[in-house]
Amino acid sequence: MIGKIAASLTWVALRKIQFYWPVNKQSTINTDKSELMKLVGLSKAYDKVVALDDVSLQMVVGEFIALCGPSGAGKSTLLYMVAGLLGADAGSIDVAGYDVSKMSSFEKTRFRKEVIGVVFQDARLIPYLDIRENILAAAGNQNRADQLIVSLGLEGRTSHLPGELSAGEQQRVGLARALVHFPKLVLADEPTGNLDDVSAEAVVSGLQNYVKDGGSVLVVTHDPRVLSKADRVITLEKGKILL
Numbered sequence: 543m544i545g546k547i548a549a550s551l552t553w554v555a556l557r558k559i560q561f562y563w564p565v566n567k568q569s570t571i572n573t574d575k576s577e578l579m580k581l582v583g584l585s586k587a588y589d590k591v592v593a594l595d596d597v598s599l600q601m602v603v604g605e606f607i608a609l610c611g612p613s614g615a616g617k618s619t620l621l622y623m624v625a626g627l628l629g630a631d632a633g634s635i636d637v638a639g640y641d642v643s644k645m646s647s648f649e650k651t652r653f654r655k656e657v658i659g660v661v662f663q664d665a666r667l668i669p670y671l672d673i674r675e676n677i678l679a680a681a682g683n684q685n686r687a688d689q690l691i692v693s694l695g696l697e698g699r700t701s702h703l704p705g706e707l708s709a710g711e712q713q714r715v716g717l718a719r720a721l722v723h724f725p726k727l728v729l730a731d732e733p734t735g736n737l738d739d740v741s742a743e744a745v746v747s748g749l750q751n752y753v754k755d756g757g758s759v760l761v762v763t764h765d766p767r768v769l770s771k772a773d774r775v776i777t778l779e780k781g782k783i784l785l
Contacts, residue, residue, distance in 0.1 A: 578603045578727060578758050579624070584633035586619055586781075593619040595781035597633070603726075606749070606759045608772035615778040617762040621729050624760065625660055626650035638726045655681055659720030661730035661745075665712040667704040673715050674700045682722030690718035694748055710741025717748050721757075728752060730761040734768055742767050 579601040586594040594616040601607055609617045622628040624635055626642050627650075635642040638657050645653060654660070659680065667676045673696060677687045691700060694714040704712055713733060720728050730749065734742040742765065749759050750771055761768060769775055777784040 576603055578638060580636045582634045584623065585631045587631060592781045597783055603758055604753060604756060606753045606771065606773045608769050608775045609762045609778060610764055610769065610775060611778035616781040617778050618731050621731050621762055625658060625729055626653055657726050659725035659728045661717050661720045661733045663732040663735050665716035667712055667715055669704050672701050672703055676715055677718045677722050680719045680722055686722050690721055694718055694744055710737050713737055713741060714744055717745055721752055726758065728757060728759045730759065732762055734765045746771055
């Protein structure tokens with residue numbers, strides 16, 4: 543059920559995102575080690591199923607944090623709450639000085655456009671747009687999009703539609719879309735889960751390079767190829783962080 547809700551909310555966000563004003567110049571990444579994200583007492587339940595139970599987590603600028611744990615542990619729920627795609631039953635979410643839990647729908651859409659980038663497990667590209675158009679659906683500019691196309695090995699595919707791409711190529715487009723507007727925080731949900739080694743390495747390298755340039759990454763993953771690159775690995779189980 544969580545996956546269906548998240549997918550629906552994601553499509554709404556992507557379809558609306560280009561109707562809001564341009565990205566604020568203050569959203570460019572920086573390289574200090576100040577606090578970027580602070581989650582306090584997050585709780586979320588679906589009917590009688592507890593997804594998150596009083597979760598608190600802090601993250602500084604320039605960190606690469608991996609969330610792991612069994613299926614149903616609350617990892618994706620946490621990610622989508624940080625993105626403002628799901629509401630919390632209790633607790634607060636502060637990202638780059640924005641109080642996400644108190645934002646209106648309009649403000650959350652602007653927040654997603656200015657502050658964060660999201661990479662989904664199945665890419666979720668817009669089927670009738672070519673690669674460059676899919677990347678630019680998240681704002682940014684064409685020069686930046688072209689740089690990412692080259693760095694992610696997608697040259698020669700820019701005029702192709704998503705249905706003409708392999709799963710690995712689609713995921714690289716999804717990563718480029720998340721990075722094109724220089725977000726302060728990239729949220730990635732199992733970005734290498736369905737990929738072969740070559741495509742997975744391209745995605746992991748793209749995330750690593752972004753962190754090296756001053757960005758920050760919070761990724762949900764079971765993949766050892768990703769876990770080995772993280773600065774911190776945090777385990778969720780039954781809606782709680784294991785200490």
